[in-house]
Amino acid sequence: MKHRYSHKSLSNDALTMPEMGAILLSTQFMAAPDELLSLSINAGAVAPEGCVLLAMLGTLIVDLAGEKAASRWAPPICYAGLGAALLLLAIQWDTPLEPSFLGAFLADKLAIAFRAVVALSTLLSLLISWRYAEQSGSPVGEYAAILLAATLGGMLLCGSTDLVSVFVSLETLSVASYLLSGYMKRDSRSSEAALKYLLVGSAAAAVFLYGASLLYGISSSTNLQEIGIALLNSPTPLAALALVFVLATVAFKIAAVPFHQWTPDVYEGSPTPVVAFLSVGSKAAGFALALRLLVGCFGAFDEQWKLLFTVLAVLSMSLGNVVALAQSSMKRMLAYSSIGQAGFVMIGLVCGTEEGFASMVVYMAAYLFMNLGAFACIILFSIRTGSDQISDYAGLYQKDPLITLGLSLCLLSLGGIPPMIGFFGKIYLFFAGWADQQYLLVIVGLVTSVISIYYYISVIKMMVVKEPQEASEVVKTYPPIQWKTIGLPPLRVALISCVLITAIGGVLSNPLFQWANNAVAGTPLLQEAIELTTQRALV
């Protein structure tokens, strides 16, 4: 396999920093001496991932020291690793753009934004998982290490610009996710979920590999940018086939209908904190992948994939939100709602305009907080009562005002009720869609939001409206609220911060919008696509 590297996007600093790795690797490239000079590993770009990796190794090591040491030391190590990763990502924001690993990874602003979402979702999922893992009697260190491995894969996926690195990171994320969903070894539903996920996920991976090999055959390159150029020059029917395969993988990862079949079962069977990560972190990585592959690589098939994604978005919004109406389990309801939510984000993807991409980033960030806030609440409820049934929430207002308030605000935000953050994100998506004349998508989005308000508010109705005598048995025997148990204080921190950001973040959301627009403006890949879209519109 031959790596190529384009000269024009190279900055001068790269030449002045010959690194050891570059010199070692250069021996393989004797055939092209002019390319030799421009070679640079630029490993600094993956420093945040390095922190996550170190934290993962650290947790594995303390896990060796026994159960007690692990539950004592694993949390601080994870916080430190993820915190350092987020810090490094913030520092990376303004550094000049420079491809690393011979064009296999690119830390552009798009990648940084999505990596931050993934890392933050892991951090919050970890905060809410300690108590849950403790209660289920599973080793904590192992759990944290696997979750960090999934994060590593997800973060690398966001910045991968080469078919090989895409596949490697995708598999890292997937394999870790299979392990996580089967983590409750004694629960047969968890094992079932893991097996289902594994089978469907492997099929998706195989399909992706097939598509990738077709792409390599057409363009004789694995670099996405070069594949894009090759496809632009000679769009063959074979490439359309490759597009379908690649699209299927993306759709599987973001759980778009009709590639969603695994979601409800996996979400219901998996441990709840894992579901929290899968529904946010894994999905964010999937959307980053969609942008890289479809926008960056299939520019030549712009109309085709946009049409396909329009269909997927309409199906996801309708089916996700309609089927959620009929669910009696909280986790299944949130699973279907997350399918619908992914449908909303796809509106931004289909637009292909500046606002479209920015609204995707805004909505993913908003979704991170409101969805994880909702998960924090249902985890706390299930820790205290052991139940995930919606009907068991009846009358909770009397016994646990914090969960009631938090869950209500997060669900209202998911339903797009002002002044929560979800309203602002959704409005931005719809504005972008309408401005790009995606009338069908916007109207379906609006109608299904109303449907979603119905099932979100029926949970709130269950908690708030029921009289004390109508409360469920579970709520009637609700344990006294106390926060002293191990693992509960971090859960409380995560819950309160998510709910606060959901409730107040909307009113103060201007910096978020600013950030998302900067992210889009600072990403050459997206700028090229936007230019292409505007040119087409003018023609």
Add this chain to the structure above:
Amino acid sequence: MDASLPIRVASQGSVPWLSLIVLLPAIGALLMPLLPKEVNSGSNLPRNLALGILLADFVLILGVFSNLYIPQSPELQLVERINWVPFIGLEWSLGVDGISAPLVVLSGLITLLSAAASWKVESRTRLYFALLLLQASAQGIVFLSQDFLLFFLAWELELVPVYLLIAIWGGNRRLYAATKFILYTALASLLILISGLALALSGGEFTLNLGELTDRSFSGTIGILCYLGFLIGFGVKLPIFPLHTWLPDAHGEANAPVSMLLAGVLLKMGGYALLRFNVQMLPEAHLLLAPALIVIGIVNIIYGALNAFAQDNVKRRIACSSVSHMGFVLLGIGAIDALGISGAMLQMISHGLIAASMFFITGSFYERTNTLSIPNMGGLAKVLPITFAFFVASSLASLALPGMSGFISEITVFLGITSQDAFTSLFRAITIFIAAIGLVLTPVYLLSMCRRVFFGPRIPALAIVNDINPRELSIGLSLLVPTLVIGFWPRVAINLYEASTNSLAEALMRFTT
């Protein structure tokens, strides 16, 4: 007008009065959860806090509008514009003109009285008053917002408090009524959002500022489509005939103070938005579709009245009479002249006061009889003479007795239609004739209800009840006195908005020539 200019400019730079008016209740709502939990049962602290805040807010509204607002000017005053989220065109943009001012005063008064009437709310008082205050803020923003998105945000924001107010403290079928309310309103707001977006994105640069949108002209299909979208969207709130079915349920099931709020303020949001968007922003489409509005208005009047006959529940009967009375608002808006629009405005103010007072009195005797079913009642007049007097007075106001505000507003609407030369005389004659039938029907169903409730054999529940207490008396008087004052001296109200409605009618006239 020149003299007013310095004041307006000065107020722009100094205190943001309008923001204070709309944010004060919201701040109060945020304070509610901080009150000690013991007060949840029995203590009056949440109610007193809410009452204090709403009273302060009402005084603030009166003070600002009497000192800083110049009713003679049709222009937007006390304007505040702050960029909020520029990426979606959201601005904190408030301003008051003649169409907003009277409705803000009305909603301030009704909300205050509805909080005062919430005497019997004993469970979850903190939540109840927090929702009431939140609702007060949202409705204030709806009436004062000069940015479409801010308007829409407030319009949606009001959904949840009202839903919970009906669903928690309502009657037996409260969940059904609340769900019906939220689904109707949420579906309607889709059309509002789509129409607003379509307007903002068509014809020039993207803007959501209402003033800038008004200055553009939207002609042709886009104007008409958006007009219809707005009409249906706001028509659910007003309500317009086939979209009204949520109203008898919601008004009938909510407790009396919430019904006061629903009838007194929420319906006016629909009428206000019709004036602000359909008439002011889309004059061409309005001129085209005005006859249709008149037809719908007539259907509303007659259908609402006939429907009221069939209701056995006092509150449902009053709710149906609301449908009938809001038909006059449609009629006035459809008359496309200064008199008609002025009549529509006055009808909104007058109906807000009268309907609130009827719901209030109903609530007050419901507390004593524990039934609202007309066949189960009777003989209240002997035991509750003052309640009886109030109820009859409100009914007379509602049936447009001369000397009450309803008379003035309905007669103005009629005059507006008769003096509109744009319609053929046959159309005008038929309109007046059918609407007059509606006027005749109103006394029939209202007075027959009075007879059945207050006369006849006394019901057992009345054995040991006391008549109206001073608190209730003062609330009732606060609603009836303005009705009488407006009835005898309508200038009090008309002066507040006349400049704006005249300029609105002038703008419409410009398009006819």
